[in-house]
Amino acid sequence: MEFxxxxxxxxxxxLSEEQVADLLVRERARATExxxxxxxxxxxxxxxxRGVVGLWEAADATELHDALxxxxxxxxxxxxxxxxxxHPQEQ
Amino acid sequence: MEFxxxxxxxxxxxLSEEQVADLLVRERARATExxxxxxxxxxxxxxxxRGVVGLWEAADATELHDALxxxxxxxxxxxxxxxxxxHPQEQ
Amino acid sequence: MEFxxxxxxxxxxxLSEEQVADLLVRERARATExxxxxxxxxxxxxxxxRGVVGLWEAADATELHDALxxxxxxxxxxxxxxxxxxHPQEQ
Amino acid sequence: MEFxxxxxxxxxxxLSEEQVADLLVRERARATExxxxxxxxxxxxxxxxRGVVGLWEAADATELHDALxxxxxxxxxxxxxxxxxxHPQEQ
Amino acid sequence: MEFxxxxxxxxxxxLSEEQVADLLVRERARATExxxxxxxxxxxxxxxxRGVVGLWEAADATELHDALxxxxxxxxxxxxxxxxxxHPQEQ
Amino acid sequence: MEFxxxxxxxxxxxLSEEQVADLLVRERARATExxxxxxxxxxxxxxxxRGVVGLWEAADATELHDALxxxxxxxxxxxxxxxxxxHPQEQ
Amino acid sequence: MEFxxxxxxxxxxxLSEEQVADLLVRERARATExxxxxxxxxxxxxxxxRGVVGLWEAADATELHDALxxxxxxxxxxxxxxxxxxHPQEQ
Amino acid sequence: MEFxxxxxxxxxxxLSEEQVADLLVRERARATExxxxxxxxxxxxxxxxRGVVGLWEAADATELHDALxxxxxxxxxxxxxxxxxxHPQEQ
Amino acid sequence: MEFxxxxxxxxxxxLSEEQVADLLVRERARATExxxxxxxxxxxxxxxxRGVVGLWEAADATELHDALxxxxxxxxxxxxxxxxxxHPQEQ
Amino acid sequence: MEFxxxxxxxxxxxLSEEQVADLLVRERARATExxxxxxxxxxxxxxxxRGVVGLWEAADATELHDALxxxxxxxxxxxxxxxxxxHPQEQ
Structure with a gap:
């Protein structure tokens, strides 16, 4: 199911500059996974x-929440x- | 998954009164199913x-749309x- | 009556980390009650x-407020x- | 419980003028009851x-819905x- | 006129705990007045x-503001x- | 009190053109009063x-409703x- | 550019039933194109x-408007x- | 002043098709003026x-209303x- | 033009209490001007x-901004x- | 494409006063570019x-984001x- x-x-x-830099590195790594x-x-x-919109796929809302x-x-x-x-036209 | x-x-x-009455009968029958x-x-x-809120369960949003x-x-x-x-407390 | x-x-x-941890423990205990x-x-x-939606039952809004x-x-x-x-279909 | x-x-x-007049008479009668x-x-x-706000009292939301x-x-x-x-100050 | x-x-x-406690005492006293x-x-x-709704009566909006x-x-x-x-039905 | x-x-x-024209004449007359x-x-x-904003004065909301x-x-x-x-500066 | x-x-x-049916056929044909x-x-x-959300690509808003x-x-x-x-991660 | x-x-x-066509012709003519x-x-x-946004210039809101x-x-x-x-940078 | x-x-x-008091004095003086x-x-x-609504007059939005x-x-x-x-009735 | x-x-x-002053100088310089x-x-x-509205031109939303x-x-x-x-009338 897509969201x-x-x-x-x-x-x-x-947060210190180091903490922010560390967060960004780990965020990117997790996003890549x-x-x-x-x-x-x-x-x-x-x-x-400073926002994004994305297309995500998960079995259900619980799995999506776990990913986020x-x-x-x-x-x-x-x-x-x-x-x-x-959508019927996509099947 | 619940919605x-x-x-x-x-x-x-x-709509005529008959059409409305017929719709209500069929609506209730389908809801019962x-x-x-x-x-x-x-x-x-x-x-x-004249509105309702309900708890529905379906495999995903597509199956829910089909039911509705x-x-x-x-x-x-x-x-x-x-x-x-x-919710973790419900598991 | 349900809400x-x-x-x-x-x-x-x-709040310190200890205070937060203590709050979570007590929150979960009270929710269980x-x-x-x-x-x-x-x-x-x-x-x-970081939000929840729940189905609660109380005699009225005052009792619900006391619970919350x-x-x-x-x-x-x-x-x-x-x-x-x-809903009539639920009776 | 108050609402x-x-x-x-x-x-x-x-609606014809007669229907409207009849509705108003019956509305007022029911409100008086x-x-x-x-x-x-x-x-x-x-x-x-053309709107009103009122203070109503009913055992719960179902009884209120029936009255309305x-x-x-x-x-x-x-x-x-x-x-x-x-409110505690009203008790 | 009602509001x-x-x-x-x-x-x-x-605010310190004492200031808050003092405020609550004085708030209740003024509300009683x-x-x-x-x-x-x-x-x-x-x-x-943490909110209230109330029925107030004042000569006009200025007097209401002074009370609040x-x-x-x-x-x-x-x-x-x-x-x-x-409302006409209340007269 | 002002509103x-x-x-x-x-x-x-x-509404027919005559009805509209008649309404406008009577509306203007009443506004002038x-x-x-x-x-x-x-x-x-x-x-x-096709809207207006106005400054009105009435004893209270009931009198204002009657005027409108x-x-x-x-x-x-x-x-x-x-x-x-x-406003205090206007007194 | 995506939208x-x-x-x-x-x-x-x-609209008559025939007009609606004709519209749907032509809508689907144009969507396929x-x-x-x-x-x-x-x-x-x-x-x-009865709504859809889609991902569209056009040179700019004018070309998108023409497509829609x-x-x-x-x-x-x-x-x-x-x-x-x-998004930088998509490049 | 710009708006x-x-x-x-x-x-x-x-409106008939002729009325609509006539309106569009006159609308465009007036817009050109x-x-x-x-x-x-x-x-x-x-x-x-089916909407537009435009940059208009008029002496004040009254003149703008007359134009519209x-x-x-x-x-x-x-x-x-x-x-x-x-904006100061535009002067 | 009015706004x-x-x-x-x-x-x-x-802000210190003195700064606030000074601000209020200067605010009132400028409002009087x-x-x-x-x-x-x-x-x-x-x-x-803690808000006001006012009727202001200025040549245009730029002059109003300068006043504010x-x-x-x-x-x-x-x-x-x-x-x-x-409004035409005011002329 | 315009936005x-x-x-x-x-x-x-x-931010210190110097940091703010420096930001304003650099902001104006970049806006001029x-x-x-x-x-x-x-x-x-x-x-x-303290806000502005502007008319910007960029190849697409990505280029606009880079400029902003x-x-x-x-x-x-x-x-x-x-x-x-x-708009067709502008071509």
């Missing part, structure tokens, strides 16, 4: 914003999910 | 409104869906 | 978010309540 | 609008309900 | 929230006011 | 729209009211 | 609704467009 | 919609206006 | 809130502006 | 606010983008 997932990330000022396993299928930038919450920046992400149904 | 599904139904004035098959698990009335669109009143239903993830 | 109750919890940064007494009937995670405000994290919970009426 | 209930009524143009039984406790006009849907104009009423909890 | 007044209060973290003078007629808790701003917690209250007109 | 009152008027297509009695103090056009509902076009007006309090 | 495009279609009751030319890349159903307005049902479509920027 | 003006036009079904006089400076299409209401389709236009101030 | 201008002011906690020059014509309090930004509290004001057109 | 771009900038209190290269075509102030994120204040800008299509 449109959009989120913006707001890291707190209390999720791409490799087919959970994260496409990712776009929302122009002008495995991202190191999850505690600071504001996430909105939209479930998608298959 | 919260809420909808309000607005039948057009152009969906309860029997475990797709429609709970149904509540939104107080003061099998309701005879579907052409006149305004439906909003919210995907639910399993 | 749909959804809330997100935002613990302040000023509310389940045992039949006040908290179902709980779902809102996928992608008995949760240790209540001071930091943003709660929205929706009253539910019994 | 704040607000609604606006939009009678369709297809609901006042007599203590279900409808206060009623205010929303200034400038007993009003002859219910099919054309757009109703919003807000549950109220008792 | 529906709803507000939520958010005391800042910078306003009840005694007939300005504050009813008060309800919004279930699940006489509450010790007014600097931290987010207030919304709705003017009410007398 | 900001804004409304847009949507006359139904079912309300200006003469000091109820309607200022009137502005919302640029680009005395306008011949009132059945087709969508009215929003904002109560105003006297 | 997320979502729309709901509301055909008026004044747009897929063939790479303008329409993916299409999903919004579950529970070439759909036979365009006069009755309510369309919302969201421009997408390439 | 951003956006509007969507919804011609009623009751407004361009010639420097009132309408730029016009864009909102992609996917001189358009033959004005009775069916839903217009929103945003006043613009000169 | 309806509403704003709420939120002074930061980091703007009244004297006919830019600020009327001012009302929004009941229950000349207020000492401008850096902490959240301002919303609504342009007004002259 | 309407609006943003408000909220610099954090943690973007004007010179034809990316930033027009800029207006939103009256009463090249502004020194980008980390503190809240940006909203609206894609524009060419």
């Amino acid at each position: 449109l997932v959009r989120f913006e990330t707001a890291l707190p000022d209390s 999720l791409r490799g396993s087919g959970v994260l299928k496409r990712l776009w930038r929302i122009p002008g914003r 919450s495995s991202l190191p920046q999850f505690p600071w992400m504001d996430v909105r999910i939209e479930p998608l149904a298959t | 919260l599904v809420r909808f309000e139904t607005a039948l057009p004035d152009s 969906l309860r029997g098959s475990g797709v429609l698990k709970r149904l509540w009335r939104i107080p003061g409104r 669109s099998s309701l005879p009143q579907f052409p006149w239903m305004d439906v909003r869906i919210e995907p639910l993830a399993t | 749909l109750v959804r809330f997100e919890t935002a613990l302040p940064d000023s 509310l389940r045992g007494s039949g006040v908290l009937k179902r709980l779902w995670r809102i996928p992608g978010r 405000s008995s949760l240790p994290q209540f001071p930091w919970m943003d709660v929205r309540i929706e009253p539910l009426a019994t | 704040l209930v607000r609604f606006e009524t939009a009678l369709p143009d297809s 609901l006042r007599g039984s203590g279900v409808l406790k206060r009623l205010w006009r929303i200034p400038g609008r 849907s007993s009003l002859p104009q219910f099919p054309w009423m757009d109703v919003r309900i807000e549950p109220l909890a008792t | 529906l007044v709803r507000f939520e209060t958010a005391l800042p973290d910078s 306003l009840r005694g003078s007939g300005v504050l007629k009813r008060l309800w808790r919004i279930p699940g929230r 701003s006489s509450l010790p917690q007014f600097p931290w209250m987010d207030v919304r006011i709705e003017p009410l007109a007398t | 900001l009152v804004r409304f847009e008027t949507a006359l139904p297509d079912s 309300l200006r003469g009695s000091g109820v309607l103090k200022r009137l502005w056009r919302i640029p680009g729209r 509902s005395s306008l011949p076009q009132f059945p087709w007006m969508d009215v929003r009211i904002e109560p105003l309090a006297t | 997320l495009v979502r729309f709901e279609t509301a055909l008026p009751d004044s 747009l897929r063939g030319s790479g303008v329409l890349k993916r299409l999903w159903r919004i579950p529970g609704r 307005s070439s759909l036979p049902q365009f006069p009755w479509m309510d369309v919302r467009i969201e421009p997408l920027a390439t | 951003l003006v956006r509007f969507e036009t919804a011609l009623p079904d009751s 407004l361009r010639g006089s420097g009132v309408l400076k730029r016009l864009w299409r909102i992609p996917g919609r 209401s001189s358009l033959p389709q004005f009775p069916w236009m839903d217009v929103r206006i945003e006043p613009l101030a000169t | 309806l201008v509403r704003f709420e002011t939120a002074l930061p906690d980091s 703007l009244r004297g020059s006919g830019v600020l014509k009327r001012l009302w309090r929004i009941p229950g809130r 930004s000349s207020l000492p509290q401008f850096p902490w004001m959240d301002v919303r502006i609504e342009p007004l057109a002259t | 309407l771009v609006r943003f408000e900038t909220a610099l954090p209190d943690s 973007l004007r010179g290269s034809g990316v930033l075509k027009r800029l207006w102030r939103i009256p009463g606010r 994120s090249s502004l020194p204040q980008f980390p503190w800008m809240d940006v909203r983008i609206e894609p524009l299509a060419t």
Whole structure:
């Protein structure tokens, strides 16, 4: 099942530059893993914003939540999910 | 996978009283079938409104759409869906 | 009487890790009590978010408020309540 | 349990003047009954609008829905309900 | 003239426990005075929230503002006011 | 007491040209009366729209409602009211 | 350049069944052409609704508008467009 | 003074094809006049919609309203206006 | 040209009591000047809130912005502006 | 392709006066460059606010994002983008 997932990330000022740099490295690594396993299928930038919209695939909403919450920046992400149904023309 | 599904139904004035009565009978029959098959698990009335909120279970959003669109009143239903993830305390 | 109750919890940064851990333990204990007494009937995670939606039962809104405000994290919970009426098909 | 209930009524143009006059008479009669039984406790006009806000009392949301849907104009009423909890200072 | 007044209060973290306790005592005392003078007629808790909705009576919006701003917690209250007109059935 | 009152008027297509012309004449006459009695103090056009915003004065919301509902076009007006309090600098 | 495009279609009751059937045939044919030319890349159903969300590619907003307005049902479509920027991880 | 003006036009079904065609011809003629006089400076299409956004210049909101209401389709236009101030970098 | 201008002011906690007192004195002085020059014509309090709505007159939006930004509290004001057109009945 | 771009900038209190002054100088310099290269075509102030709306031109949303994120204040800008299509009357 596919989902449109959009989120913006707001890291707190209390994090040091090293912590932020470390988070970004680990975030990218985890995102790469999720791409490799087919959970994260496409990712776009929302122009002008520090936010993304992506096409994700998971068995259900629980598996999707587990994938999203495995991202190191999850505690600071504001996430909105939209479930998608298959269109007859796509089958 | 469970979903919260809420909808309000607005039948057009152009339907005759017989057509409306027939629709209600067929709607109830189909709803009963969906309860029997475990797709429609709970149904509540939104107080003061001609709307309902229900707890539905389906393999994914496509199967849920098929169940909803099998309701005879579907052409006149305004439906909003919210995907639910399993809470750890419920496992 | 049943209610749909959804809330997100935002613990302040000023709490220490011990305070947060203690809060979570006490929150889970109180939630378990509310389940045992039949006040908290179902709980779902809102996928992608630090929020939940639940099905609660209480005699009225006052009793529901007392149950919710008995949760240790209540001071930091943003709660929205929706009253539910019994649907004729459920009787 | 008390509820704040607000609604606006939009009678369709297809009703004749007699039908509208009859509806108003029956609406007022039913409202008077609901006042007599203590279900409808206060009623205010929303200034400038064809809408009202009222203070209602019912055992629960189901009983409130039954009272509201007993009003002859219910099919054309757009109703919003807000549950109220008792304030400690009122006890 | 009656008004529906709803507000939520958010005391800042910078207040000490003594300051908060003192504020609550003085708030309750002032609310009692306003009840005694007939300005504050009813008060309800919004279930699940740190907010209230109340029925107030004042000569006009200026007198209502003076009453509200006489509450010790007014600097931290987010207030919304709705003017009410007398309903013909109430006269 | 002063109020900001804004409304847009949507006359139904079912009115004949004569009915519309008659309504406009009577509307203007009634508005002139309300200006003469000091109820309607200022009137502005919302640029680009068939709507107006006005400054009205009435003893309370009930008297304001009576003035507004005395306008011949009132059945087709969508009215929003904002109560105003006297600013200390204006006294 | 890619766009997320979502729309709901509301055909008026004044269309005959033949006109609707003809529209659907021509809509599907045109959609197939747009897929063939790479303008329409993916299409999903919004579950529970008569609406779709799709991934479109066009040189710019003008070319996208031309593609959308070439759909036979365009006069009755309510369309919302969201421009997408390439995410660095996708390059 | 410049304004951003956006509007969507919804011609009623009751207009004949000739009336619509005549309206479009007169609309375009009037728009051309407004361009010639420097009132309408730029016009864009909102992609996917039957709406436009434009840059207009007028002495004030009254003159802008007069220009907009001189358009033959004005009775069916839903217009929103945003006043613009000169940016220091543009002087 | 007249404008309806509403704003709420939120002074930061980091200002000392002296700074706040000084700001209020200077704010009142500048407001008095703007009244004297006919830019600020009327001012009302929004009941229950730390906000005002006012009737301002300026040649255009740029001159209005200059007047507003000349207020000492401008850096902490959240301002919303609504342009007004002259109503034919007022001429 | 043209875009309407609006943003408000909220610099954090943690920046020193020198840092703010330096940011403003660099922001103006970069904006001048973007004007010179034809990316930033027009800029207006939103009256009463610390925000601007501008007309930008870029090959696509990705190039627009790159231009916006090249502004020194980008980390503190809240940006909203609206894609524009060419209007037939402008060709």
